[in-house]
Amino acid sequence: MVGPNWKEGHDMRHHHGPFEVSLPDDNATALEIICSIIHFQNDKIPRTLAAADVLAVAVAADKYDCLNALNFASKTWLRECKGNPEDLMLLATAAYLFRNAQAFKELTSALVLNHLGSYLGLGGKEVESVLPWEVFYLLEEQRGFARLEIAEILINGVNSGGCGYGCGWTSTYAHAYISKLEEENLWPANFSNTSISNALPLGGIVFQNIGLVVALGWSA
Structure with missing residues (x-):
């Protein structure tokens, strides 16, 4: 200059x-x-x-x-x-x-x-x-990949409580699990309403609490 x-x-x-x-x-x-x-x-x-x-x-x-x-x-x-x-x-x-x-x-x-x-x-x-515009594209792409991976883990959790003895526990667990996912906005259809940083701890809470929820319902 x-x-x-x-x-x-x-x-x-x-x-x-x-x-x-x-x-x-x-x-x-x-x-x-x-x-x-x-x-x-x-x-x-x-x-x-x-x-x-x-x-x-x-x-x-x-x-x-x-x-x-x-x-x-x-x-x-x-x-x-x-x-x-x-x-x-x-x-x-x-x-x-x-x-x-x-x-x-x-x-x-x-x-x-x-x-x-x-x-x-x-x-x-x-x-x-x-x-450059590629940065915005890559940010969206990485967030999409992360959401898909978390969604896959959460959906696979539907079958993680099966007992294999035909006692009704599996269906009771699955219903409680899906209801909890919907309540926390973690069901895939609503997943875009929750940030990934919030979804991770919420997913852990769902896994931890479902056993207690189902047990209480079962005893009732």
């Missing part, structure tokens, strides 16, 4: 004394943080940042080719931040820009486990302008 081939650089060469460069398209807070890091102003570097601010810093650092200078600070920000799906998407986008594969993996895994709706639109235009 300050080279002779750019307008700003050309103007500077014909100006004596301090020269002010206008940056209307850049985030002022993000640039201030970047400058503080580059100039070792440690007292001005925040230990934690909101997800939107982390992405703003990543975008500015990518634009001005100083991602490497922010390597240590960005790892701290990405590690400390947690939040709702919108924040997770913003942070995943920042991790993508910072080339932090581990943080990107952890954040996208959290999105697969905890988000119910569409991934498109999460984070807004800032995210869509950075992440």
Whole structure:
């Protein structure tokens, strides 16, 4: 930008004394943080940042080719931040820009486990302008695979309580089991209403409680 081939650089060469460069398209807070890091102003570097601010810093650092200078600070920000799906998407986008594969993996895994709706639109235009569309496709694909695997395990549980002696226990167990799945929104038709992170512990509760439910019904 300050080279002779750019307008700003050309103007500077014909100006004596301090020269002010206008940056209307850049985030002022993000640039201030970047400058503080580059100039070792440690007292001005925040230990934690909101997800939107982390992405703003990543975008500015990518634009001005100083991602490497922010390597240590960005790892701290990405590690400390947690939040709702919108924040997770913003942070995943920042991790993508910072080339932090581990943080990107952890954040996208959290999105697969905890988000119910569409991934498109999460984070807004800032995210869509950075992440390739394949990322959204892969997130949806991985969530679909995870739901299918959990659904298969839960459905197979219908037959896990059979006694093999024709005593009626099997049908009683199966009815109680299916009713419990429907009650917890874990029946495949309703599975999309429950996040994977919620489905996993609920599935365990179903398995643990069905024996007691059936036993109580049997004794009655």
